[in-house]
Amino acid sequence: MPATTATAPAIPSSASLKGPVDSQVDVAALFVADKATRDAAARVLASAVQNDGPAAIAAAGFVEAAVKALADKKSAAAREGAADAVIALAKVGATKALEPTFVDSGLYAALIEGFADKMPAPRNAAVEAVREFVASMNPWATGLLLPALLHEIKTAGKWQVKTGSLIVLNQLVVSAPLQTARLMPDIVPILAEAIWDTKADVKKAARDSLTKATALVSNKDIERFIPALIKALINPVEEVPNTVQLLSATTFVSEVDSATLSLMVPLLSRGLLEKLTATKRKVAVIVDNMAKLVDSPVTVRPFLPKLLPGLIKVETTIGDPEARGVVGKAIATLRQVGEVPAESDGTDLPALKVAEASQLASSLAAIYKKAGAATLSTTDASAVYVSRLAANLVNAKNFDVPEWDTLASYLAFLTPTPDPVSIAREWVVRSASEDTEDDTVPDDEEEGEDLCNCQFSLAYGAKILLNTATLRLKRGHRYGLCGKNGTGKSTLMRAITNGQVEGFPSPDEVRTFYVEHDIDGSEADTSVLQFILSDSRILAGETEVIETLASVGFSDERQKDAIGSLSGGWKMKLALARAMLFKADILLLDEPTNHLDVVNVAWLENYLVSLKTCTSIIVSHDSSFLNNTITDVLHLNRFKVKRYRGNLEAFVKVVPEAKSYYTLEAAEDYKFKLPDPPLLEGVKTKEKSLLKMRKVGFQYPTQPVQQLYDINLQVSLSSRVAVLGPNGSGKSTLVKLLIGDMEANRGGEIWKHPNLVIGYVAQHAFHHIDHHLDKTPLEYMLWRYQTGEDLEEMQKANRQITEAEAQKMKDGSLYRFIEEIVARKKLKQSYEYEVSFKNMSSSENVWMPRDELIKRGFEKKVLEVDTREAQRLGLLRPLVRREIEKHFADFGLEPEFVSHNTMRGLSGGQKVKIVLGAATWRRPHVICLDEPTNYLDRESLAALIEALKVFEGGVLVITHNRDFSESLCHEVWAMRDGHLEASGHNWVEGQGSGPRIDKKDGEEEVQYDAMGNKIDNKKVKKLTSAEQRKLKKERMARKKRGEEVTDDEL
Secondary structure (H helix, E strand, O other), rough: OOHHHHHOOOOHHHHHOOOEEEEEEOOOHOOOOOOOHHHHHHHHHHHHHHOOHHHHHHHOOOHHHHHHHHOOOHHHHHHHHHHHHHHHHHHOHHHHHHHHHOOOOOOOHHHHHHHHHOOOOHHHHHHHHHHHHHHHHOOOHHHHHHHHHHHHHHHHOOOHHHHHHHHHHHHHHHHHHHHHHOOOHHHHHHHHOOOOOOOHHHHHHHHHHHHHHHOOOOOOOOOHHHHHHHHHHHHHHHHHHHHHHHHHHHOOOOOOHHHHHHHHHHHHHHOOOOHHHHHHHHHHHHHHHHOOOEEEEHHHHHHHHHHHHHHHHHHHHHOOOOHHHHHHHHHHHHHHHHOOOOOOOOOOOOOOOOOHHHHHHHHHHHHHHOOOOOOOOOOHHHHHHHHHHHHHHHOOOOHHHHHHHHHHHHHHOOOOOOHHHHHHHHHHHHHHHHEEEEEEEEOOOOOOOOEEEEEEEEEEEEEEEEEEEEEEEOOOOOEEOOOOOOOOHHHHHHHOOOOOOOOOOOOOOOOOEEEEEOOOOOHHOHHHHHHHHHOOOOOOOHHHOOOOOOHHOOOOHHHOOEEHEEEEEEHHHHHHHHHHHHHHOOOEOOOOOOOHHHHHHHHHHHHHHHHHEEEEEEOOOOHHHHHHHHHHEEEEEOEEEEEEEOHHEEEEEEHHHHHHHHHOOOOOOOOOOOOOOOOOOOOOOOOOOEEEEEEEHHHEEEEEOOEEEEEEEEOOOOOEEEEOOOOOOHHHHHHHHHHOOOOOOOOOEEEEOOOOOOEEEOOHHHHHHHOOOOOHHHHHHHHHHOOOOOOOHHOOOOHHOOOOHHHHHOOOOOOOOOOEEEEEEOOOOEEEEEEEEEOOOHOOOOOEEEHHHHHHOOOHHHHHHHHHHHHHHHHOOOOOHHHHHHHHHHOOOOHHHHHHHHHHHOOOHHHHHOOOOOOOHOOHHHHHHHHOOOOOOOOHHHHHHHHOOOOOOEEEOOOOOOHHHHHHHEEEEEOOOOOOEEEEOOOOOOOOOOOOOOOOOOOOEEEEEOOOEOOOOOOOOOOHHHHHHHHHHHHHHHHHHHHHHHOOOO
C-alpha cells in the first residue's frame, strides 16, 4: 500500500483559501530555539485559526513553513516547533481548519518521517502531534489517514516509524471506533505481520495494537474467543486446530460485519491448509454459518480471494464424501452471498461500485447553484476534502442527519451563506436517494396504525433463524408468512406468543392470540363448552360462548361432547372459536386450514377478510387460501423478514423463486424416493387384493351413535385411493381399522395378507415422535427398530390380547397349554406354525395349521409371527448410521439434521419428513397417509406426489387438498355419515389380469444382514435329470438301511 503523499492529487495550497484576517502571525517565531517564544507564537497562531479558520493558516503560510521546518536536519528546535504548533491547534479545537490541507500538503508525511528523528524531543513531538490531530479530527477522515500509517507499519526501514504509527493507530481505535472497525480488513493483515517483527519493541507494540483493535469486533458470538483468535495469529501451528474446534461448537446468531471477518478469515484460511479432514470440515461449517449472517456482498467481497479458492481446492482433494458435501455447501453459500459466478473462484471479480469524491463534489455544486449561491469550485481544497468525507459516509451507507451535520463546519469555510447546516441536510437527502437500489422493497409507510415496529434476532437451539430482522405490522392487514420449511415461521409465531421477540408490544398494549395446531391431550375428557369457559384469557360470558360456538357449527349436543372424540377438523374449528372469543388485536394462525374440509376453509376465508380492526399473521401451505385472504406477504429469506404488498400471486411475480409456494411442481434437484416393497408370496399381479373389509361396522365406546356401517373395500399394490369426506365423517376411523390401530366391534371381517407391511402416518403426524423429541432422528430409529420389529406396530390394538382372548387361550379342554408360537412354514395355500407348550421341552413342539390356532384364540399371536416373518422376507435393512442417513436423504433431510440435531429443534416440515422416513423404513407394500399435506411446504408436497406416483406399492391418502388428491389418485372412497361409496376402483377376485410381477432383470441388489454385513447369495445350480435320478437312488438306499430321511428329501 503506497504512502498517501505518493498518490495525492495536486490540489491548491492553503494560500487559495481566502478570507478576512484580523491579526498577523509571526510564523518564523514558531521555529526559533527558545521554547517559550515558540509556545507563545503557537498560542497566537491557534487563536487566529480559531477566529478565522483556514484563511488564517493560508495568510500565515503555516503549512509550507511547517513542512520546511520538519525537513530542517540542522535545527531540532525548528522540527519540534512545527510539531508543537500542530499540537497547539489540536488542543484548542482548531483542527478542522487544518484538516483540508493536512494530508495533501505533505505535512502529514513530514510528521510521520519525524517519528524516526534522532533527537528524542522532535521525535516525541511528531508522534504526539499526529496523535492529537487524529484525536480531534472528523472521524470520517480515518480512511484518508490510515493507508499511510499501515504502509509505514509494513515497510518502514526505521523501527521508530513503526512504533509511532502503531501509537497513532491506537488513538484511532479510541477516537474513531466505528470508522476504524470498518477498515479492519486492511488493519488485521498488517498487524498480523508486524507481530513477527525482528525488533522486540515493534513486536510488543504490534501485539498491544492488535489486542486493542480486536476490541472493536462487536460480534457477541466471538467476543469470548478473541484471545484465542489472537493466539492463533501469533502461534498458528499449535493454536489453529484448537481454535477451529472451539468455534465449530458455537452458534452464530449476530450479524457478521467486516471487523468480525477480518479477525476470522486468517484463522479459516489457515485452517483449510491443515492436514486433518475433520479440521477442514469444521472450517467449512464455520464459513457456511457465518456467511449466512453477512448482510451485503460488499462486506464479504474483500475476503473471497482468501477463502473461496482454498475451499474449492479442498472440495476437489478431500476423500470423505460427507465432508466434501459440507465443503460444497460452504462454497455455495459464499457464492450466493458474494454474488460470485459459478465459473469464478473469487479472485477475478470486478471492483464493487463505490461513491467517488468527485461525484459528491458535483452534487454539492448543484445544491449551491440551486440555492443561488456563488459558483462552487470543485477543486477548492475544502470542497475536495468535505466531498471525501461525504463519500466515506455514503460508502458506509450512513445517512444519519447528525453525522452529515458534522460536515457543516467545512462547508462554512467555502461560504457562510446559505446556511451550511441546511446545505448539509439537503446533501444527505440527495445522496441517499441516489444511492438507493432499484430493487429494494418499499417501506411500509402508508397510512394506518402501527401495531408493531421492531428489530430483533431469533434462534432455535443451535440454528439461526432471523438476524436483525425488522417486523412492522399495520392494524387490519392480513400478512402471509412465507418461506421454506425450517426458516422459522412457526418458531417466530411461538416466540411472539411467549414474549421472546425483542421490541414486540406487551400483552397489555396489544392482545395477541396464537391458534394452536392441536389441543392438549390432557383436555381429552373435557366438554367443548367447558373447555372454552375454563380459559382464563377469555372474558366472554357463557351465553356469548354458546352463540359463538354455534356460529362455527357446534350444535348444543356437540358442545357437550368430549374434546377427545372430535375429529381433526372439529378440533381446529374449536381453536378458531376460542380465538374469536379472545377478541385479539393480532391473530397468529399456524396452518389454520389443517384438517378443514372445503366448506370450512371457505368459511374461514370469509371470516378473516371480514376482520377490519384485527391484524392476522398466517402460515399456510394452502396457496389458494392465502391468495384469497392476505393483503401482504412477509417473506422469511436469508435471516430477514421482507414485506411485499399484495397477495401470493403478486408476490410470486416480484420474487419468481418463490413460485413453489404457489404451484405444485417438483423441483429438478429436490425429489423424494420411496423404497420399493419386496415381493409377497402368492401375489403375482398388482391387482391381487392384499387387504379386505367385508360388512365392517364400528362404534366408539363413548359415543351414542355408530361411526361406520357395512364397509366393503379392498386394497392392492396398484391402489391409488383418495379417502374424501367432510369433517367427522369417519375417514380416519376407517383407516385406523384398516391398519389395525383399532378393531371392528360391530361385526364384519378384516383380512390382510400375512406378510403385508403397511407404512402409516397419522393425522396428527407428530404423535409418532412426541415422546422422543429429545432424541435425534438417528436415535429415534435405533430405538424404534432395535429388535428388528417396529415397536410402534406392537402397540396397535390388533396386537393387544384382551381378557377374553387370554381366557380362551387357557381353555381347560386342552390337555396341554400352548405357551408360544415359535416359527412358521408354508402349508399348501396357507401356513402352519410351530408351537411350544407350557412346562414342556422344545422336543415336544408340534406344528399346527393356521385355522386351528385362530379357532383356539391365538389370532394375535399368529399375527405377531406373521409380522416378524414379513420383516424377514423384506430383508431387514442394516440399522446403522450410514443406511439411516441415506434413507432420510431420500426425503430431503440432510445428515446434519439426522445425526446431530434433536427433533425438538426441527421445524414442522422436517418432523413430517422424519415421520415419513420412519414409516417407510420397513419397505411397506401399502403406504397410508392421513392428511399428509398439513405441515409440508409446496415444494416438499410436489416431491412427495412424484414419489408416490412411481411407488411400486399401494397408496391410501386422506386429504382435503384437491391438488394433492387429483394429481395422484384414480380411486375415490367417499365417506358420508359413516357409509362408504367407492368409485374408480378395480377390485378383482384372485390374481386379476394385470401384468405379472417377476423379479427384475439384471444384477441382484446387494443385501445386508441386521449387523450391516453383506449377504452373499449363492445361486443354486439346477440338477440334470441324471443327477436327480442318482440322488433318488441314494435316498432310497439310505432309507432301506434304516437311516432317517426327511420329507423334504423324498
